[in-house]
Amino acid sequence: xxxxxxxxxxxxxxxxxxxxxxxxxxxxxxxxxxxxxxxxxxxxxxxxxxxxxxxxxxxxxxxxxxxxxxxxxxxxxxxxxxxxxxxxxxxxxxxxxxxxxxxxxxxxxxxxxxxxxxxxxxxxxxxxxxxxxxxxxxxxxxxxxxxxxxxxxxxxxxxxxxxxxxxxxxxxxxxxxxxxxxxxxxxxxxxxxxxxxxxxxxxxxxxxxxxxxxxxxxxxxxxxxxxxxxxxxxxxxxxxxxxxxxxxxxxxxxxxxxxxxxxxxxxxxxxxxxxxxxxxxxxxxxxxxxxxxxxxxxxxxxxxxxxxxxxxxxxxxxxxxxxxx
Amino acid sequence: xxxxxxxxxxxxxxxxxxxxxxxxxxxxxxxxxxxxxxxxxxxxxxxxxxxxxxxxxxxxxxxxxxxxxxxxxxxxxxxxxxxxxxxxxxxxxxxxxxxxxxxxxxxxxxxxxxxxxxxxxxxxxxxxxxxxxxxxxxxxxxxxxxxxxxxxxxxxxxxxxxxxxxxxxxxxxxxxxxxxxxxxxxxxxxxxxxxxxxxxxxxxxxxxxxxxxxxxxxxxxxxxxxxxxxxxxxxxxxxxxxxxxxxxxxxxxxxxxxxxxxxxxxxxxxxxxxxxxxxxxxxxxxxxxxxxxxxxxxxxxxxxxxxxxxxxxxxxxxxxxxxxxxxxxxxxxxxxx
Numbered sequence: 265x266x267x268x269x270x271x272x273x274x275x276x277x278x279x280x281x282x283x284x285x286x287x288x289x290x291x292x293x294x295x296x297x298x299x300x301x302x303x304x305x306x307x308x309x310x311x312x313x314x315x316x317x318x319x320x321x322x323x324x325x326x327x328x329x330x331x332x333x334x335x336x337x338x339x340x341x342x343x344x345x346x347x348x349x350x351x352x353x354x355x356x357x358x359x360x361x362x363x364x365x366x367x368x369x370x371x372x373x374x375x376x377x378x379x380x381x382x383x384x385x386x387x388x389x390x391x392x393x394x395x396x397x398x399x400x401x402x403x404x405x406x407x408x409x410x411x412x413x414x415x416x417x418x419x420x421x422x423x424x425x426x427x428x429x430x431x432x433x434x435x436x437x438x439x440x441x442x443x444x445x446x447x448x449x450x451x452x453x454x455x456x457x458x459x460x461x462x463x464x465x466x467x468x469x470x471x472x473x474x475x476x477x478x479x480x481x482x483x484x485x486x487x488x489x490x491x492x493x494x495x496x497x498x499x500x501x502x503x504x505x506x507x508x509x510x511x512x513x514x515x516x517x518x519x520x521x522x523x524x525x526x527x528x529x530x531x532x533x534x535x536x537x538x539x540x541x542x543x544x545x546x547x548x549x550x551x552x553x554x555x556x557x558x559x560x561x562x563x564x565x566x567x568x569x570x571x572x573x574x575x576x577x578x579x580x581x582x583x584x585x586x587x588x589x
Numbered sequence: 590x591x592x593x594x595x596x597x598x599x600x601x602x603x604x605x606x607x608x609x610x611x612x613x614x615x616x617x618x619x620x621x622x623x624x625x626x627x628x629x630x631x632x633x634x635x636x637x638x639x640x641x642x643x644x645x646x647x648x649x650x651x652x653x654x655x656x657x658x659x660x661x662x663x664x665x666x667x668x669x670x671x672x673x674x675x676x677x678x679x680x681x682x683x684x685x686x687x688x689x690x691x692x693x694x695x696x697x698x699x700x701x702x703x704x705x706x707x708x709x710x711x712x713x714x715x716x717x718x719x720x721x722x723x724x725x726x727x728x729x730x731x732x733x734x735x736x737x738x739x740x741x742x743x744x745x746x747x748x749x750x751x752x753x754x755x756x757x758x759x760x761x762x763x764x765x766x767x768x769x770x771x772x773x774x775x776x777x778x779x780x781x782x783x784x785x786x787x788x789x790x791x792x793x794x795x796x797x798x799x800x801x802x803x804x805x806x807x808x809x810x811x812x813x814x815x816x817x818x819x820x821x822x823x824x825x826x827x828x829x830x831x832x833x834x835x836x837x838x839x840x841x842x843x844x845x846x847x848x849x850x851x852x853x854x855x856x857x858x859x860x861x862x863x864x865x866x867x868x869x870x871x872x873x874x875x876x877x878x879x880x881x882x883x884x885x886x887x888x889x890x891x892x893x894x895x896x897x898x899x900x901x902x903x904x905x906x907x908x909x910x911x912x913x914x915x916x917x918x919x920x921x922x923x924x925x926x
Contacts, residue, residue, distance in 0.1 A: 362704075381691055384692070387663070391671070394669045398651065418664065418692075584702050586701070586709065587764070
């Protein structure tokens with residue numbers, strides 16, 4: 265284990281995963297009311313991935329996310345209020361209501377944005393890692409992408425570029441089994457995305473994405489390697505999503521009871537709770553308290569978002585350029 | 590006598606001076622060092638046509654070769670810009686935008702708006718444009734109109750060594766993403782260029798030649814085609830005014846409209862394909878904002894609606910010529926209702 269797992273870290277990990285789950289389950293409910301506009305892609309089921317990676321990060325480290333980006337944003341420390349308000353398209357949103365769910369970003373936190381373009385974050389994260397290298401810092405840059413993104417040229421090019429330039433970049437492939445509705449068993453020619461690491465001369469690992477500890481350990485090793493000048497890595501996180509590609513997806517491409525079984529047997533929160541209580545690292549009471557606190561936090565975020573005003577007409581034309589003659 | 594240098598040298602000098610002034614300026618692109626990893630000279634090429642030659646010797650690791658992966662390295666330049674560097678990245682030929690445009694128009698151009706005004710992306714994408722190199726359909730286009738269409742990008746189309754240097758320095762210092770289009774047939778053109786650093790604001794047209802009869806708006810190399818036409822027309826007693834917008838985004842509408850108010854006649858010369866190009870854009874601008882000033886319809890001189898051909902016999906027909914510009918000028922002068 266590259267970083268010691270102590271009680272404080274376990275509490276943080278559980279809180280982060282619970283925060284993501286609660287946020288996403290709530291967005292699912294609120295979306296159904298029709299109040300949230302546009303496309304929303306939920307991260308529920310994958311919490312251990314964002315959490316296991318981002319708990320190693322500092323504010324100065326960079327993360328590029330995907331269209332399924334809420335979990336990465338929360339794990340990188342984004343405030344729930346302004347994030348929820350953004351998803352509602354409100355002026356008080358982190359992007360002033362101009363980005364929405366697919367473009368939530370907070371550069372001050374090193375969160376380079378969810379991204380509406382599959383594979384779009386790969387090159388950007390090479391740039392973030394290049395900036396870290398040129399400035400001679402020990403900052404790292406994380407590119408989250410999915411099994412769909414793994415087939416994009418941008419990701420494959422970025423793996424090569426990161427390796428050629430020996431950039432402090434970590435490519436985290438969250439293989440949740442489906443690119444929209446198309447199974448990764450069908451669409452990823454190598455079967456495992458991690459198998460492609462060898463093609464680009466970088467270390468690669470496969471981890472169980474429902475197991476926080478497995479993700480945390482693999483990410484820690486890769487991040488430490490990158491920080492110390494050892495170059496990029498690829499981590500494939502085998503995981504599942506509980507909801508559809510987007511809200512409203514009937515998911516008829518999934519097997520009968522597939523999601524039900526996943527929720528029963530592959531819930532990172534349940535697995536985490538089972539392990540830490542069995543080993544007497546945390547108590548059920550401590551975890552229940554976090555559940556209650558997070559529930560209030562998300563309730564507060566939703567209330568804030570709902571009561572926030574929408575952008576004004578005058579906001580339409582601003583924020584295109586810094587200066588334009 | 591003032592010093593004369595080429596368009597290519599002016600660009601090199603602008604980058605070198607900015608790299609000396611600001612250590613966050615980096616250079617990256619295919620062959621920009623030009624010999625990385627081989628057994629010969631490390632900086633053998635300095636860019637495919639030698640524009641960045643010598644920078645590696647001066648600035649070392651801040652000048653980088655990249656694999657032929659435009660999406661990855663143009664995107665990396667954009668990402669690095671969002672993280673505090675000022676990359677000058679080379680997209681060798683603008684025709685290659687097809688393999689990396691997403692990073693430019695969906696990422697760089699939109700960061701600031703999508704992220705609620707918080708992103709700063711000071712990247713410069715240098716790229717070659719233009720026909721006349723016998724380089725055929727995939728290495729000869731003038732695609733600046735496609736970039737001009739996109740909010741969030743600035744587009745610079747210099748026509749002289751003096752402008753190239755001043756506009757490039759301004760572009761590097763600019764905090765928005767800038768696409769800097771270099772017409773490959775201008776690289777050898779020489780003119781007086783001050784040795785010291787200077788800037789030319791983006792969005793200020795240059796009145797290249799003054800005249801009373803017809804306004805010609807011309808872009809990049811077409812400024813020189815227009816000048817040749819103007820000299821021949823002057824011998825016939827026809828005096829044209831030539832406006833070089835120098836940037837297509839922002840576009841200096843005022844200088845164009847003022848000139849048309851004076852002459853009442855407009856010819857736009859744009860080497861690019863004729864549909865939805867800068868000529869149609871400027872024609873629409875003038876039709877909308879200066880209809881009352883016009884004494885004749887606006888005439889556009891552009892390439893035809895075909896890919897750029899290879900054979901010199903065909904390519905020379907493709908490129909707007911001084912003769913075509915002269916004809917257009919006469920057409921607007923002879924127009925009678």
